[in-house]
Amino acid sequence: MAIKEDVENCVQEEMRQPLMQDQKNLANGQEGSSQGSNKGHPWMVYFSTFVAVCGSYSFGSCAGYSSPTQTAIREDLSLSLAEYSVFGSILTFGAMIGAITSGPIADFIGRKGAMRMSAAVCVAGWLCIYFAEGAVALDIGRLATGYAMGVFSYVVPVFIAEIAPKNLRGALTTINQFMICAGVSVAFIIGTVLTWRVLALTGLVPCGILVLGLFLIPESPRWLAKKGNQKEFETALQKLRGRDVNISEEADEIQDYIATLELLPKPKIIELFQKRYSRSVIIGVGLMVCQQFGGINGVCFYTGTIFETAGFSSSVGTITYACIQVVVTGMGAFFIDRAGRKPLLLVSGTGLVLGCALAAIAFYMKVNELALQAVPILAVTGILLYIASFSAGMGAVPWVVMSEIFPINIKGRAGSLATLVNWFGAWLCSYTFNFLMTWSTYGTFILYGAINALAILFVFIVVPETKGRTLEEIQAAINT
Structure with a gap:
C-alpha cells in the first residue's frame, strides 16, 4: 500500500508540474x-x-x-x-x-x-x-x-x-x-x-x-x-x-x-469515491442534489395548479413564468464569467429560500383564512421569485461546474453518475409533489426552503470557484 501511495503521489505531483510551469511563465511575462x-x-x-x-x-x-x-x-x-x-x-x-x-x-x-x-x-x-x-x-x-x-x-x-x-x-x-x-x-x-x-x-x-x-x-x-x-x-x-x-x-x-x-488505473464506479477523486464527485453529485431536491420540477410541472390553488390566473402566471425564465437565464449566461460560479449559486440559493418562504406564508394565510386578499399576489410573487432565482444560477451553474471538475479519465463514469442523480431527483420531486401538497401546501414550501438553505451551506463550504482557470488547473487543484 505504501508503494502504491508513493506512486500515486508522484503521478499527482507530475500533474501539477505543467500547470506550475505555465504559471511561472506567465509571471515572467511570457x-x-x-x-x-x-x-x-x-x-x-x-x-x-x-x-x-x-x-x-x-x-x-x-x-x-x-x-x-x-x-x-x-x-x-x-x-x-x-x-x-x-x-x-x-x-x-x-x-x-x-x-x-x-x-x-x-x-x-x-x-x-x-x-x-x-x-x-x-x-x-x-x-x-x-x-x-x-x-x-x-x-x-x-x-x-x-x-x-x-x-x-x-x-x-x-x-x-x-x-x-x-x-x-x-x-x-x-x-x-x-x-x-x-x-x-x-x-x-x-x-x-x-x-x-x-x-x-x-x-x-x-x-x-x-x-x-x-x-x-x-x-x-x-x-x-x-x-x-x-x-x-x-x-x-x-x-x-x-x-x-x-x-x-x-x-x-x-x-x-x-x-x-x-x-493512473482506469476507475470503476466504486473507485470514483476513493480519496483522489472523492472531492470532484462530491461536488458534481452534490450540486445535482441541490438543484433537483429543492423542488424545481414539482414547481415547474405544476405551476398552473399552484397558481389556481392560490386563486391566481393559471394562464397569466404560466406565461409570465416562461418569459422570466428565459430572460433571467440569459442574464445568468452574461454574468457567469464576470461574477463567477460560486457567487451566482449563493445568490440563486438565497432567492430560492426567500421564494419558498413567501409561498409558504401565502398558503399558511389561506389555510388559516388570514388576509385572504393578499394570498394570490404573495404566492405569485414567491413562485416567480423562486423561478427567477433558479434560472439565475442553480439551473445552469451546476452543469457548468460538472463539466469542469472531472478529470478526463473519469469524466465519462462520473458524469453519468451525476446526470443519473439529477434525473432521479427530477423524477422523485415531480412524483411526490402532489402528495406533499395534499399533506400540507405551506409545509411543502417550508420543506423545499429548508433543502435550499442546506444547498447554500453546501455551496459555501464545498464548491470551489472555477472562473478564469483552465480545466487542467481546476482538476489538478481539486483532485490532489
Whole structure:
C-alpha cells in the first residue's frame, strides 16, 4: 500500500508540474496558451457551441411537449388519465437510461458521435409519436425522446467546456440551460395553436440542424488527445483557436495532463469515491442534489395548479413564468464569467429560500383564512421569485461546474453518475409533489426552503470557484 501511495503521489505531483510551469511563465511575462488563443477570433468556438446547443433546444422541446397537448392527445386517442400520466412520466425514465449510458458512449465514440446518435434516437421518437394510433406507440416515442434528453444533458455541456477557452467557457456552457428554457417555452406557446402531431414534427427541426452542423465542426480536442489521435487533435485545436494562433503551449499542457492521467488505473464506479477523486464527485453529485431536491420540477410541472390553488390566473402566471425564465437565464449566461460560479449559486440559493418562504406564508394565510386578499399576489410573487432565482444560477451553474471538475479519465463514469442523480431527483420531486401538497401546501414550501438553505451551506463550504482557470488547473487543484 505504501508503494502504491508513493506512486500515486508522484503521478499527482507530475500533474501539477505543467500547470506550475505555465504559471511561472506567465509571471515572467511570457504568453500562456490561453492568452495566445485569445488573439484569434473564436468564431469556430461560437459556431460549434451553436450547433451543440441545438441538442439543448431539442431537450427543451421534449420536456415542454406534454403540457399543451394533454387534452388533444387524450381526446384523439381516447386515453385515460392514467395512460396519459404514463406517457408524461416515462420521459424521465428514458432520461435516466440516457444518463447512465451517456458517459461511456461519449468516451467511446466521441462527443460528436454521442450527439449524432442522440439526435437520431430523438428523431425516431418524434416520428413514433407523430404516427401513433395508441398508447403503446406514444410511450415508445416518449421513452426514445427521453433517452435523447438524458444523453444531451451530459454531452452538450461537456463538449462546450472542452472546446471553449477559459474566458468564454462559463458563458458558453450556460447557453445550454438557456436553450433548454427556450425549447420548453416555445413548445408551450406554439403548442396552443398547432395540433399535437404537427408539434411533434417541429421537434425534428433542431435535430436536423444538429446533425448537419456536426459535419462542419471539429471534435473535442481533449477527447482526441485522450484517444491518441495526435494529428486530429492539433487540427481541431487550431481550427477552434484560429488559423494564425500559436497553439503549441496549450496543446502541450493538454497532452501533458492527459499523459499523466493515463498512468493512473482506469476507475470503476466504486473507485470514483476513493480519496483522489472523492472531492470532484462530491461536488458534481452534490450540486445535482441541490438543484433537483429543492423542488424545481414539482414547481415547474405544476405551476398552473399552484397558481389556481392560490386563486391566481393559471394562464397569466404560466406565461409570465416562461418569459422570466428565459430572460433571467440569459442574464445568468452574461454574468457567469464576470461574477463567477460560486457567487451566482449563493445568490440563486438565497432567492430560492426567500421564494419558498413567501409561498409558504401565502398558503399558511389561506389555510388559516388570514388576509385572504393578499394570498394570490404573495404566492405569485414567491413562485416567480423562486423561478427567477433558479434560472439565475442553480439551473445552469451546476452543469457548468460538472463539466469542469472531472478529470478526463473519469469524466465519462462520473458524469453519468451525476446526470443519473439529477434525473432521479427530477423524477422523485415531480412524483411526490402532489402528495406533499395534499399533506400540507405551506409545509411543502417550508420543506423545499429548508433543502435550499442546506444547498447554500453546501455551496459555501464545498464548491470551489472555477472562473478564469483552465480545466487542467481546476482538476489538478481539486483532485490532489
